[in-house]
Amino acid sequence: MNIKTISTNKTTEKVTLHIKGINEALANALRRLMIDSVPTMAIEDVEIVQNSSALYDEMLSLRLGLIPLTTDLKYYELPSPEEKESFGAERSAKTSVHLTLNVKGPCNVYAKDLKSKDPKIKPAQPNTLIVKLLKGQELDVNATAVLGRGTEHVKWSAGLCWYTHYPKITINNNKVEDVKNKYPPQIFKNGKVDKDLIIENNLMDAVEGISNDAIKIEYEPDQFLFFIEPWGQLTPKEMFTTALKLFKNQLEELDEKLK
Structure with missing residues (x-):
């Protein structure tokens, strides 16, 4: 397997990789592992001491659970099946972290208002709006975030991952001139079609079939x-390397069972 980084978006942290030497089965296995099996932190237990906001307790808990939290995979570990039945303070410090939300209105309540006992575990998108409080309204919430996997609930999913076969692009810029207005402007550089821009912007479908004489x-x-x-919750590198480790562990486990 040979891996090369094609592009990185510093705003969204979206990364495009060029991977050689694998087939569809391995590509899809890595995709599914990154989406469903790479563990992350998410709020699982919520104790509502006071909630006079417009949101029902259940809706408030749901919104808190869906807030992405930065995750430290080096320290935290997945809870055992027995511990999954625990609640709040009953959970181990190696599998969970406690957060509090204590705000009085009038104000907007944001994810950054969640206070964590571990500075490494905090809202990844701090300006996510939770609820608006009017004068006299108040939130007093104790929450527990737990390490989990996307296979259990989407709130533990680390992100999106998808793939396509790497394109082999043949360009005839003389022919492009005849149909230039039919192509997306993002693929042009200095008036000429740039195949790297087609790949970086994932515009293969947008240019394919317009004219095979111009762009094939x-x-x-x-x-x-x-x-x-x-x-x-995690960087793309952490997602990818963790997925590779999980895949290796699964293969070793299968090998042991087949002996």
Whole structure:
């Protein structure tokens, strides 16, 4: 397997990778592991001491659970099946962290108002609006975030991941001039079609089929473009390397069972 970074968006942290030497089965396995199996932190237990906001307790708990939290995979570990039945303070410090939300109106309550006992575990998108409080309204909430996987609930999913076969692009700029107005402007550089821009912007479908004489796209069977877009709990590198470790562990476990 050979991996090369094609582009990185510093705003969204979305990364595009060029991976050589794998097939569709391995590509899809890595995709599913990144989405469903890479563990992250998310609020699981909520104790509402006071809630006079417009949101029902259940809706408030739901919104808190869906707030992405930055995750430290080096320290925290997944809870055992027995511990999953625990609640709040009963949980281990190695699998969970406690947060509080104590705000009085009038004001907007944001994710950054959640106070964590571990500075490494905090809202990844701090300006996410939770609820608006009017004068006299108040929130007093104790919450517990737990390490989990997306297979259990989407709130533990680390982000999006998708792929396509790597394109082999043939360009005839003389022919492009005849149909230039039919192509997206994002693929042009200094008046000429730039194949790197087609790949970076994932515009293969947008240009394919307009004119094979101008731009012809074929696909490499053992090369893939991987797009990784995290929610903020982990970096794309952490998502990818953790997925590889999980895949290796699964193969070793299967090998042991087959002996």
